[in-house]
Amino acid sequence: MRRRKDRFGKHVRYQKRKWTLWAAITFFVLALSWPIYLLMVNGSKEEVAHSLTQSSQTESSESASGQKKSKKNQNGTSSARIMAHGDLLYHDLLYMSAKQEDGTYDFRENFTYVKPWIEEADLAIADFEGTISSDFPLAGYPLFNAPAQVVTAIKDAGYDMVDLAHNHILDSQLSGLISTSKHFTDAGIGIVGVYPEGNRSSAPLQIRDINGIKVAILAYAYGFNGMEGNLSLAEQAAYLSDLNVEKMQAEIERAEKEADITIIMPQTGVEYQLEPSPEQRNLYHQMVEWGADLIFGGHPHVAQPAEVVEKDGQEKLIIYSMGNFISNQRIETMEGVATSQWTERGVLMDVTIEKKDGVTTIQKAEAHPTWVSRVANGRYAENGQPLYSYQTFILEDFIEGGQHRDKIDEATKIRIDSAYHEMKEFMGLNW
Numbered sequence: 001m002r003r004r005k006d007r008f009g010k011h012v013r014y015q016k017r018k019w020t021l022w023a024a025i026t027f028f029v030l031a032l033s034w035p036i037y038l039l040m041v042n043g044s045k046e047e048v049a050h051s052l053t054q055s056s057q058t059e060s061s062e063s064a065s066g067q068k069k070s071k072k073n074q075n076g077t078s079s080a081r082i083m084a085h086g087d088l089l090y091h092d093l094l095y096m097s098a099k100q101e102d103g104t105y106d107f108r109e110n111f112t113y114v115k116p117w118i119e120e121a122d123l124a125i126a127d128f129e130g131t132i133s134s135d136f137p138l139a140g141y142p143l144f145n146a147p148a149q150v151v152t153a154i155k156d157a158g159y160d161m162v163d164l165a166h167n168h169i170l171d172s173q174l175s176g177l178i179s180t181s182k183h184f185t186d187a188g189i190g191i192v193g194v195y196p197e198g199n200r201s202s203a204p205l206q207i208r209d210i211n212g213i214k215v216a217i218l219a220y221a222y223g224f225n226g227m228e229g230n231l232s233l234a235e236q237a238a239y240l241s242d243l244n245v246e247k248m249q250a251e252i253e254r255a256e257k258e259a260d261i262t263i264i265m266p267q268t269g270v271e272y273q274l275e276p277s278p279e280q281r282n283l284y285h286q287m288v289e290w291g292a293d294l295i296f297g298g299h300p301h302v303a304q305p306a307e308v309v310e311k312d313g314q315e316k317l318i319i320y321s322m323g324n325f326i327s328n329q330r331i332e333t334m335e336g337v338a339t340s341q342w343t344e345r346g347v348l349m350d351v352t353i354e355k356k357d358g359v360t361t362i363q364k365a366e367a368h369p370t371w372v373s374r375v376a377n378g379r380y381a382e383n384g385q386p387l388y389s390y391q392t393f394i395l396e397d398f399i400e401g402g403q404h405r406d407k408i409d410e411a412t413k414i415r416i417d418s419a420y421h422e423m424k425e426f427m428g429l430n431w
Contacts, residue, residue: 077356080210083121084296084349086322087129089217092140093328094263096145096389097377107153110326113404114392115347118158122210126154127265127298128162132180133172143171148183155187163265165193165219165241169225177239193219197240207259213355216259220249222268243268249290256291260360261353264292267299269321272339276304276320285309288316293362297321301329301340306367306429317365322347326372326392345419347427348368348394369395369423371416396421
């Protein structure tokens with residue numbers, strides 16, 4: 001403010017000094033009364049200190065860029081939202097379609113409509129089926145080897161972990177298992193289902209602390225397409241996570257002791273079969289008996305139904321197969337497969353767990369139907385094949401009333417509506 005030499009100017013300066021004095025007195029009084037107020041409400045000095053600390057921690061958590069907010073309530077109850085889904089299966093057309101003019105690859109469009117969902121999870125797990133190795137040529141079926149830039153897209157979408165226990169993890173030999181693991185861990189994404197240091201017998205369990213809840217994640221594969229024959233028996237035991245019953249039981253029982261909740265991601269079953277085999281049912285029920293709380297199955301490349309199992313007064317959840325999440329398998333490419341339309345579908349599992357008074361339970365479980373969109377992008381590969389834009393849709397966003405309904409044509413609306421309603425009825429999950 002401009003300084004004046006008349007009496008009015010002197011009066012203004014006096015009022016400003018007077019206001020400053022009252023502001024200081026008011027702040028001093030409030031500073032003294034706030035702890036007294038908390039003391040009256042909470043009942044003890046210790047609780048006052050606790051309240052002030054909690055307030056500081058909450059502000060710190062919410063202001064930290066990129067950090068997920070704490071979900072611990074004032075009454076000491078903690079909750080965590082966990083998401084998981086089936087195969088990220090990078091057939092050759094997927095990576096050829098992702099190739100840019102400068103020779104690099106950009107897979108981010110695969111996750112355009114997925115990313116907002118994944119970012120809501122406290123723990124998001126993808127099943128990456130294949131390898132990443134610069135020592136082998138890029139390839140789709142039968143020896144999957146994807147460009148390293150796929151990791152960038154997975155990281156950008158918000159995933160925290162990937163499951164590598166599957167029958168294609170040795171497609172680029174043992175060195176490919178190790179390099180695949182390294183690409184993810186270097187990006188800050190955890191891995192489960194393989195032991196790149198060759199230490200299965202001594203490795204710590206993969207346990208994540210999510211909002212004060214200890215979540216154990218284990219993964220197993222039924223086999224490795226015969227590629228394990230290139231390894232010694234000692235190497236197989238050290239690097240791979242197979243369906244050895246004694247080892248699985250020991251690891252799951254150990255997780256039951258060390259963690260609050262245990263997630264198992266087994267890869268087994270009959271490809272393209274919509275119902276679990278008797279062997280699947282028996283094995284997954286055994287896993288529950290050993291201590292599993294959530295089973296997110298994979299491998300059949302189609303979804304298989306949910307089952308709720310009661311144990312010790314609590315409900316445990318089995319999803320026999322989550323299906324494909326992104327791939328080139330679909331009606332147009334799976335001629336002769338009776339369940340071809342189911343290969344382009346899958347589910348995004350969305351589970352909320354809660355810990356209260358030392359007991360952790362599943363509070364909510366949903367299976368969101370998904371569908372892979374494949375639209376010609378007007379470009380062609382060197383071999384003349386048309387290339388496509390591949391995007392995974394969470395179908396709630398695209399059915400009638402969904403926020404992205406206006407982005408699809410009439411033919412796609414019909415296909416999506418059918419997929420959504422059939423999947424909802426088929427999964428049979430009513431938690």
